[in-house]
Amino acid sequence: MTSQELFENIKKKGSFLCVGLDTDINKIPRFLLETTDPLFAFNKEIIDATHKYTVAYKPNLAFYESMGVSGWNSLEKTVNYIRYNYPDIFIIADAKRGDIGNTSNMYAKAFFDTMDFDSVTVAPYMGEDSVKPFMTYVDKWVILLALTSNKGAADFQYVTENNEKLFEKVIRKSKQWGTEDNLMYVVGATKSEKLKEIRDIIPDHFLLVPGVGAQGGSLKEVAQNGLNKKCGLLVNSSRGIIYASAENDFAEKAGLAAREIQQEMNKLLVDKGLV
Template sequence: MTSQDLVDQIRAKRSFLCVGLDTDITKLPDSIAGRREAIFEFNKAIIDATADLCVAYKPNLAFYEAIGARGWEQLDKTVKYIREKYPRILTIADAKRGDISNTAALYARSIFQHLGFDAVTVAPYMGRDAVQPFLDYQGKWAIVLALTSNSSYDEFQLLPIAGTPPRPLYQEIVQRSRQWGHEGNMMYVVGATRAEMLKEIRKLAPDHFLLIPGVGQQGGSLAEVVKHGMNRQCGLLVNSARGIIYADRGPRFAQAAREKALELQREMEGYLREAGIVQG
């Protein structure tokens, strides 16, 4: 999937919403809990209810790997379903892979060839050779962790790097990694709870897409994300997981998920209109 494909979807749907499929087997509605393919059935219902409102789906692989082969099978089935029924929607493997090059190449093969994802989150701590195997796939995306929304992010990400003037590590990551790929195959993860730092990342990567987790239950502000992070083509994918998929634990869970997604889509449409990215 190209960056233009993504921009076209944003304009067509008037949305830059990414729905996180962080499907916890212990939180499934009673109406489907206990079924052999309960996770897939839940995902399918959420996808069908929200596909016209979002431009990306992002399963966090840990929720599937935690239940063994059965979880992996249902993840595979979920991705296949999206690709077959909604092929223009971006699929992101939230895997945070990061290892030496020969191992990274196997991770890339698993995620891109076997599971068929369009994009994957990667950790840059080991340097270029841990990320390059993902960038070698034509039409795929590596989404590099830059600035995260977890509570202990500052233990490393804000450490000063020597220079004139010195700058924090997260800025160095963005600056150096820009040399590895380009705006059409690399994005950055920037937590919504760090919205005030978005403007610095946007200066360093003016044309890259930014994947923004943390809006909603984690306390991130969509308005602040847009203020500091939107570029001339939008350049944002804002993820919401728990706030959408667990909006209701009863039999109307899919409809409740749609209602929450629609709230975000309408707010996003307003920002896209203000920026002149969509008309009418």
């Protein structure tokens, strides 16, 4: 999927929402535990209820890997279900991989060939040769960690040398490795005040922005500081949507939560003249 194709879907749906499938076996409705595959049963209902309002899904792999083989099976079934039923949806493997070249090659094969994700989150710490193997795939994306929302981000990401913060150096250096059609960046919503500075460095790239909703990030501030001529944003919400209810109406409530965010996004896109 190219950036233009992603933008066309954003315009069609009036949404730049990404729904995070952080599916925790301890948080899903109890009655689903009686099914043969509780994680997939939950995901399927969430996807069917929210697909009209979102342009991307982002399974967080930790929630599936923690379940062993059954979790990987649930993940594979989830990706296949989206692919077959809603092929216009962009699918992100929130895996945060990144290792020496031959290992990254295998990670890329796992997520792009075996699992058929559109993109994978990658950590930049080991440099270019740990990232480039993911970029050898046509119409697939690297989503590089740039500025995260967690408290520990201050330990390294804001370290300054020659008036340049480390996260800024990561972005300036890494943008040479790819293009606007295969490289996105993670920028936490709780750091929305930094989006203008980041847009000065990468005005045209897409940004994946987690942290809206349960983590306290402001969608309006993210849009004001981060929207570009192709929208350029995928704003993720996980817990606020998928755990909107723990009862039998969990899917219905998830759909309502997703629609509420989509309606706000649509207004922001209209105000920007993008739809």
